[in-house]
Amino acid sequence: MSGDALSPELERPYWRLQDEADAARPGGGGLSATRLLGRLAQAAVPLWQLLRAAAPRAGAGLLLSQLLVGAVSAAALLLSTRVLEPLLAGGSAAERLQAALPDLLGLAGLLALGLALESASARARAHLVPQLRRLAEERLFRASLQVDLAAFDDPGFYDQLHRARDRGVLHLEGALECALELLAGAIAVLAALLALAWLHALLPPLLLLVLMPQAWAVWSAARLQYASMATTVRLSRETEMMAELATQREAAAEIRAQQAPDFVIEAYARSADALRDHLVSLGLAEARRQSQGRWLAGAGLALTLAGLGLLLQAGALPLAAAGTAVLALRSASAALERLTRAAHELFEKSLYIADYQDFLRQAEQRRPACPQGALPAPAQPGTIRVEDLSFAYQPGRPVLQAINLEIQAGQTVALVGENGSGKTTLAKLLAGLYQPDRGRICWDGQDMAGFEAESRAERIAMVLQDPVRWPRSARDNVRIGRHTRPDPEDRALRAAARSARADEVVAGLPQGWDTVLSRYFRGGQDLSGGQWQRLAVARGLFRDAPLVIWDEPTAPLDARAEAAVYDSLRQLAAGRTVVLITHRLASVRAADRIFFMERGRLVEQGRHEELMALNGRYAELVRLQNRLHALPDTDMGATHD
Numbered sequence: 001m002s003g004d005a006l007s008p009e010l011e012r013p014y015w016r017l018q019d020e021a022d023a024a025r026p027g028g029g030g031l032s033a034t035r036l037l038g039r040l041a042q043a044a045v046p047l048w049q050l051l052r053a054a055a056p057r058a059g060a061g062l063l064l065s066q067l068l069v070g071a072v073s074a075a076a077l078l079l080s081t082r083v084l085e086p087l088l089a090g091g092s093a094a095e096r097l098q099a100a101l102p103d104l105l106g107l108a109g110l111l112a113l114g115l116a117l118e119s120a121s122a123r124a125r126a127h128l129v130p131q132l133r134r135l136a137e138e139r140l141f142r143a144s145l146q147v148d149l150a151a152f153d154d155p156g157f158y159d160q161l162h163r164a165r166d167r168g169v170l171h172l173e174g175a176l177e178c179a180l181e182l183l184a185g186a187i188a189v190l191a192a193l194l195a196l197a198w199l200h201a202l203l204p205p206l207l208l209l210v211l212m213p214q215a216w217a218v219w220s221a222a223r224l225q226y227a228s229m230a231t232t233v234r235l236s237r238e239t240e241m242m243a244e245l246a247t248q249r250e251a252a253a254e255i256r257a258q259q260a261p262d263f264v265i266e267a268y269a270r271s272a273d274a275l276r277d278h279l280v281s282l283g284l285a286e287a288r289r290q291s292q293g294r295w296l297a298g299a300g301l302a303l304t305l306a307g308l309g310l311l312l313q314a315g316a317l318p319l320a321a322a323g324t325a326v327l328a329l330r331s332a333s334a335a336l337e338r339l340t341r342a343a344h345e346l347f348e349k350s351l352y353i354a355d356y357q358d359f360l361r362q363a364e365q366r367r368p369a370c371p372q373g374a375l376p377a378p379a380q381p382g383t384i385r386v387e388d389l390s391f392a393y394q395p396g397r398p399v400l401q402a403i404n405l406e407i408q409a410g411q412t413v414a415l416v417g418e419n420g421s422g423k424t425t426l427a428k429l430l431a432g433l434y435q436p437d438r439g440r441i442c443w444d445g446q447d448m449a450g451f452e453a454e455s456r457a458e459r460i461a462m463v464l465q466d467p468v469r470w471p472r473s474a475r476d477n478v479r480i481g482r483h484t485r486p487d488p489e490d491r492a493l494r495a496a497a498r499s500a501r502a503d504e505v506v507a508g509l510p511q512g513w514d515t516v517l518s519r520y521f522r523g524g525q526d527l528s529g530g531q532w533q534r535l536a537v538a539r540g541l542f543r544d545a546p547l548v549i550w551d552e553p554t555a556p557l558d559a560r561a562e563a564a565v566y567d568s569l570r571q572l573a574a575g576r577t578v579v580l581i582t583h584r585l586a587s588v589r590a591a592d593r594i595f596f597m598e599r600g601r602l603v604e605q606g607r608h609e610e611l612m613a614l615n616g617r618y619a620e621l622v623r624l625q626n627r628l629h630a631l632p633d634t635d636m637g638a639t640h641d
């Protein structure tokens with residue numbers, strides 16, 4: 001990676017922020033008040049929906065307590081005037097105190113009520129915030145687990161998912177805090193304004209003289225941050241990428257082997273220095289605005305006090321009301337600061353929340369459609385016929401073209417061909433993981449797209465080329481093949497493991513089947529590539545389905561384990577349909593049918609002997625492999641037959 005700024009491609013995933021920041025630049029529309037209010041409202045809607053779903057009562061209780069806190073503080077302000085009136089009147093101190101006592105007690109009661117409401121609202125928040133996160137996360141995971149597999153091949157969708165996961169959920173949680181702060185601040189300012197309006201109609205405008213400069217300072221600082229958001233995000237991303245490389249377990253060995261620590265540190269320092277300089281200049285500009293705001297607020301305060309003095313002198317305002325006005329001024333200005341800060345933060349978070357919402361909407365559209373009148377798939381998939389099938393991951397770049405083939409029920413067939421010829425893709429279509437762009441796949445004459453997705457998946461066991469290494473126990477790694485299958489005393493589990501020679505792997509683990517297979521956990525254990533593969537094969541065997549699709553099941557296995565897997569495959573084949581993808585042509589000699597693929601097309605098919613007699617592409621590959629293993633062309637070089 002060069003030290004220069006990242007390529008536009010790497011920045012693009014955060015296009016939303018980029019667009020927003022562009023809009024904030026001169027001529028880009030700017031951060032208008034309507035834009036801000038619109039964004040805040042947009043963020044509030046999903047928050048409110050989540051709150052209602054997570055804990056409707058606690059949510060409503062929280063809102064009510066916030067409103068009551070505002071009402072109590074307005075009442076307390078008004079009562080302060082009545083307390084001040086006798087205190088500022090003539091008479092001895094004892095007489096004045098006695099006259100003020102009832103209202104003083106009332107004021108104390110109101111303050112106590114305010115405190116009780118505050119603590120009730122804090123308790124409700126403590127309940128709500130984790131529940132909100134939990135629900136938001138679950139919605140995200142459910143949505144991503146339910147989308148079509150093809151969605152994961154769309155870089156836009158995949159990026160959106162990660163933005164929603166990495167930032168959306170986190171910011172939703174923070175946004176709730178901000179929204180509550182905003183509400184509390186707004187209610188407190190409103191309460192102060194109402195209380196002052198009650199005392200004298202001229203007091204609210206006087207209060208605004210102090211509040212407006214303060215609001216202006218926070219607002220313009222927010223605009224500055226907003227305008228520089230794209231730069232901040234880009235530089236932070238660069239820095240984070242390097243920080244992640246420096247701390248990742250996966251990269252640790254290679255960084256050392258390539259003697260690259262200095263390279264990583266230098267790359268980190270370049271972007272981190274730029275980020276630091278950018279943040280410092282932004283911070284200084286913000287501080288300038290804030291201090292201008294403070295000076296203006298000071299001037300506003302002087303004007304307000306002068307106005308109060310004039311009202312007092314003219315006898316338009318009693319001294320007690322003037323005292324209350326000063327109290328209201330202090331409380332409103334503190335509340336305004338809270339409010340503007342919360343609004344600013346909520347605005348920033350609203351961008352991420354919009355990402356989260358967009359993702360959920362997209363995911364909903366990407367859910368596989370359940371066809372009207374879908375039927376349960378037959379218990380035993382009969383003859384499988386692929387008719388004129390074509391498929392492309394990206395428009396205009398076909399990976400499979402006009403495939404026609406037939407697999408009889410109970411046959412073991414092999415898909416062979418060079419790298420990238422489309423074998424895995426065809427296997428995934430056979431498994432229903434992708435839908436053909438053209439043509440169809442029929443089970444006993446019925447288009448498999450018309451079967452209920454769940455029941456269709458039930459009939460298929462698939463071991464993929466690069467199986468998932470579940471960071472769970474060894475037992476879970478096998479049982480996940482059919483986790484709901486009752487298996488008293490692990491009998492089926494152990495049988496599957498024996499067939500895949502995974503039992504030997506488990507015997508060497510410190511806690512046997514209960515060993516957690518991940519070094520990320522204390523006491524966890526990692527396995528070699530071949531050992532993982534044995535577990536994956538056991539997983540496929542444990543699944544015990546009538547249609548079995550094996551994609552390179554033995555690639556990383558040693559000869560003994562490979563022989564064991566093929567033995568089990570032969571046993572497994574009885575009564576099942578097996579589709580085997582392999583580059584080891586020796587292992588497909590006994591297949592009932594071999595399909596040879598080339599550049600997305602099916603170019604040859606037949607039994608081994610037929611294809612050898614044809615002397616085409618398959619025969620050429622067989623001869624090549626034999627030469628590699630120094631075997632005569634008549635021999636298939638089977639190591640385990």
Ligand SMILES: Nc1ncnc2c1ncn2[C@@H]1O[C@H](COP(=O)(O)OP(=O)(O)OP(=O)(O)O)[C@@H](O)[C@H]1O
Pocket residue numbers: 153393394399417418419420421422423424425426465
């Ligand atoms: N998810 C994907 N998105 C886009 N293109 C893909 C995707 N998966 C595979 N391809 C492309 O489709 C073509 C066929 O890939 P496929 O994995 O089906 O081939 P294969 O015959 O199984 O290869 P190999 O023998 O190397 O496993 C390749 O050109 C590959 O780059």
